[in-house]
Amino acid sequence: MSVELLDGGIILGFIEDDEAFNGSVQDRFAYLDTNHDGLLSYSEMLKELQFLRMIETHFGIDVKPDPEELAHVYDSLFVQFDRDSNGVVDLEEFKAETKRMRLLWRMILDSCL
Template sequence: MGVVIIDGSTVRSFVNDETHFHKSVEEAFASLDLNNDGVLSRSELRRAFESLRLIDTHFGVDVATPEEELTQLHDSIFDKFDCDNSGGVDRKEFMNEMRNILEAIADGLGSSPVQMALEDDKGFLKLAVDLEASKVFA
């Protein structure tokens, strides 16, 4: 876990840097595509969200959510990613939705720097901070 200072411009700069953003999304997609078929299935995407524990915790406290409610939530997330309703999420769909998510995070952060604890050293927000730091120290 690391503590970083981040604002919306840091995230937006990362998203707008096509080389770094594209590479990061490709790596994330490859790690999620367990059967290497070039498409994320509903179960592969659900497994990713379950491993992040974004839904089953509330500020570090476990919460019991009924299984059918979790399934509905995961299905709605999958449907958001699966723009062409093909039943799978291809690389382009994944990249577009990750861009949308990160741009929404940037908008939410705004221009005021915030201190944030990040558990994942390979997560997109950490990569955004690392990219910004590399520009400062270059």
Template sequence: MSVVILDGSTVRAFVADEAAFARSVDTRFAALDANGDGVLSRAELRRALESFRLLDGDGFGSAEPAPLPAEVAALYDAVFEQFDADHSGAVDRAEFRDEMRRIMLAVAEGLGSQPLQVAVDDEGGSFLLEAAQHEAKAIAAKVDAERKAAAADADAAAAAK
């Protein structure tokens, strides 16, 4: 686990960087596509959702029992339907990317503008971790550019004397 500090603008900037976001989503898609056929089946997406262990019951201090298997199946089916925009029975890369964009922008909205410390999984990847790393690289590049500009200004001033 890692702890990052981010807010909604961190996530929005990551999503807005089409190339970086596409690389991240495509990497995750390839990892989920267990049989390598270029689409996610209902079973492949369900395995990914099950790995989050959000529906185990008694988790995170909850006194609630685990949901019934039929309730879990209905929830996973509903999530699959959200991803399968064309109702083809499989989720292609574009559908996955579009839905992940929508989810990440909703997360950004939920985070708001106040910086928060967030624990993220640094094994297997995390979109929030990648968003924080994206922001850190952008800040480092800006600082480096400002440092170079200041050095160039100092050199120009010295040369003018």
């Protein structure tokens, strides 16, 4: 098993590599778009958020969040992606929000070093 550390430079390099970043985002979008209509519905994105269980774990330990609070977090995340508020997320919205989130992670990682 190997362990790799990500720092802000690695994340920024990936984001600035248009071909790699766009390919990665397009692949993930296609995977999430289960009905293949070119748009992500709330339910398509919700399945992914629930599968990742990022909110239900804390440093790898399961926690039991309040269901209403969890629903609010999922709703808020979807709204961030759905920039034109039309109830679905297209590829450009998905790409823009993914880039924004990765840049935020870069800032967080840089501030920890």
